[in-house]
Amino acid sequence: MSVITSKQCACKWVLQHQHKFKQVVRSCSLRVKQKLGYDQEEKTNEQNEYDSEYTFRYADLTTKLCDPSQLRAKPDVSELKFGQIFTDHMLKVFYHKQLRGWQKPSIIPFENISLHPAAKVLHYSIELFEGMKAYRGVDGRIRLFRPDLNMQRMNVSALSVGLPTFDTHELTKCISRLIQIDQEWVPHSESSSLYIRPCIIGIDGTLGVVQSDSALLYTILCPVGGYFSSSSTSDVGVSLLADPAYIRAWPGGLGDRKTGSNYGPTIRVQKTAALKGLHQVLWLYGPDNQVTEMGTMNCFMFYVEENGQKVLVTPPLNGLILPGVTRHSVIELCEKWNEFRVEQRTITMDEIIKLSQSGRLLEIFGSGTAASISPVSMIEFLGQNIHIPTVEHAQPLYKRIRDRLAAIQYGHCEHPWAVPIE
C-alpha cells in the first residue's frame, strides 16, 4: 500500500509522464520546466518559436465566420443532452511533415471533415482527444477550468500514438478565441456548460501500421446538460457492473492516455451493463479485483476506519488509470480542507465488500469533466448486489465537492483554477 502525500501529489500526474519526453518538455509551461530542471532548454525554445515543426501559433489564426443566415438557433437549456448539438464554428489546424509541420490555425464554420478512405485514424485508431468545459459565471464572464492540465495531457497522448505535439498556450489561445466567437452558445445556466472537444487524428491516406506524417487537430464545442441521459442519476446515484472478465487497461499499455483505443473496446461491456439495467462499468484489474475506473470516470471511496478516522481514497496513477483533471482537483481540494485523510492507493472489491458489510463505507463516487461528480448507489459484482449509501447521507462529501467545484467554475468565488476568457 503506497500512500502519497499532498506535496508528492502536486503536479504529480504531469511530472510522472512528462519527464520521459523531451519533445513534450518543449511545450510545457515554464513552471513545469523549472520543476523538471529543463531551464537550460529555454533558449532553444525561443529559437524554435517560429518553427512550425514545433508548434502552430495563435498569431497566425485566420477566421472565417458563418454567414448570419447560417447561424443556428440555440437549444433550450433544459433539454440539453450530452454531445448532440454543436456550435456554429470549429477550429482546425493541419500538420503535414512534408510542409514543415504545423500549418496556420483557422476558425471556420462548423463543417464535415473530408478524409481519404485510407486515413490512418479510420483503420489504426491513430487518434486522441480531450474534454474540457467552459462555464458562464454568475458575473457573466466565461471561464475555463484548468485548461493547462488538459493541454499538457493532450501532448502526452499525442506522443503515445505518434501524433505531433504543440505549444499548449497557443492551443489554449486558439480555443479561447473559438469560444469567444461562439460565446452565445455557452448556456446561461448553472446546470449546463459548453463542452470543448479538442482532438488530433492521423490523416495519412496510406495503409500500413506506421506513424502518420499528416494530422488534423480540430476542436468542436457543444452546449451540454448532464452526461447521463437520466438526469436523476446525479442525485439518485449510478449503478455499476463490476465484472472481472473485462479489463480496460493493463501495465505496458496506454490505459493512462486519452487515446481512442481506450474507448472502442469498452462499448460491448457498456452494452452488457445496460442489458442488466446498470448505468456504468466499474473496471477491475488483477486477481485481487482492484478498482481502476468507473465508466469514463476516475473513482473515489469515502469510508470510516475502525478508529473513527474518515478517509477519502482513490486508486493511484499506476498506468492503468487516466490522470483526470477533476480527480486531481478533488484530491487537492480535500487535502486543503484537511478534515479527513486523503490517500492514493489500491482499492479492491474485497475492501469495498468488507467496508459495506461493516457499515463503514460512506460513499463511492466518480469524477470526470463530462459528468463532474457522480455518486454511486450500487455495484453488481459476481452476482452480488453491493449497496452503496452515497446519496443517503444528510451532507454527503460528493455533493460538497461538486458544489465547491461548481462555485469555482461558475465564478461564485475567485480561484486560480478558473481561467476567464477575456
Place this chain on the structure above:
Amino acid sequence: MSVITSKQCACKWVLQHQHKFKQVVRSCSLRVKQKLGYDQEEKTNEQNEYDSEYTFRYADLTTKLCDPSQLRAKPDVSELKFGQIFTDHMLKVFYHKQLRGWQKPSIIPFENISLHPAAKVLHYSIELFEGMKAYRGVDGRIRLFRPDLNMQRMNVSALSVGLPTFDTHELTKCISRLIQIDQEWVPHSESSSLYIRPCIIGIDGTLGVVQSDSALLYTILCPVGGYFSSSSTSDVGVSLLADPAYIRAWPGGLGDRKTGSNYGPTIRVQKTAALKGLHQVLWLYGPDNQVTEMGTMNCFMFYVEENGQKVLVTPPLNGLILPGVTRHSVIELCEKWNEFRVEQRTITMDEIIKLSQSGRLLEIFGSGTAASISPVSMIEFLGQNIHIPTVEHAQPLYKRIRDRLAAIQYGHCEHPWAVPIE
C-alpha cells in the same frame, strides 16, 4: 502446455469465437452453423433474408463507374509499395439504425469520405478492418484466398465494438464485383497482388462513449508489392525488438479482434524498434515473456527436440493473438504434410534462448496476409542479440510454406482455398 491436435484445430478459431454470439451465427455459413448445432435457426434466417437489420444484399448493389477520363494510370509493378496507391473504385454500404439498418450497397468512383467532426470513429476508435488479397493466377484468373474466414472474423470484430454484422456471402459477392470492375489493377506478377481492405467505422455524429447507431462499411483496393519497404527482408530476414515493457494485448481485452484499438498503441513501440534499426516488434506477455505476435503477424518457431524430432510451434489462440487466416493455413498445410509435429502452445523467450544456444532452433517466421511468410534473422531482447538462422538453411521450411501458399494463390494448382472470381 496444451497441445492441440489437427482435428481440434480445424475451424477452431471460428468456432472458438462464434459460439458466444447469436447475432454472428446468423451470418455464418451453413456448414459452421451445422457444426455449432444452429440448424434450427435456419428458418428464421430465411425469413430474415430481406431484413435490412440483418444484412445488405448483393442483389441491391448499384454501380456508378468512373468516367473514362477519370481512370488513373496503373503503377509500375516493380515500384509498388504497400498501401500507397488505390484503384479507381470503392464499395460503400451505410447502416442507419433509424432507417431499418443496412442500406443498399454501392460501387462508386474512389472518393474521400465526409464525416461529422464528432463521428465516433474519430474519437472512440469504433472501427475495425480486414486484410485480404486477390491474386492474378498463371491462367489469368483472379483468385481470393479463403475470403470466408476474413468475412467471419470481420463479424466477430464488429460485435466487439458494437458495429453491425452482415451476411458474409453478400459482402464477398460485393467485393468480388468491385475487383471485377477494377480487375486491370490486379498486378500481372507473382511478386504482387491486389490488397483488399474492407472496414466498418462508427459514424454517429455525437459525443459520448456509446454504441454508434450509424456505420459505414467500405472497401478499398490497392495493388501491392512486399509489405516491408526494404524488399530484401523477404530473403535476409527481419530483425525484432522484444521488450517486456510493452504489452500489445491482455486477457479480458480485444487482442484477438481486428479492431483499430489494437494498432494505434503500437506506433510508439514500432518507432522505438525503428530507432534501434530493427524492423518489427516481437510482442511479449507475462512474467515468463511469452511470445504472442510479431509486428502485425502471427509467429511460428521451427526447432529440433533433443531426440531429433522436428517441431513447428505457434502460440495458441488464448485471446492475446489475432486468429490469422495465414496462421490457420500454415497449421493446416504442415499437419497435412505430416513430416514434423505441429503444436499450438506457449513459446517463451527462455525457450528461444535455450534452443538458440543449443543450436536446435532452426527457424522463426511471421505469417500474415500483408507480408505472407517473413523469416526472422535476429531478436534483440534485454540488450542481448539472439541470432536466428532462419534464412541460412538450404531448404528452409518458411520458404517451402511460402512457395506452397503462393502456388495455391497464383493458381499453379487447383485448391479449395483459392476462390476464383468469375
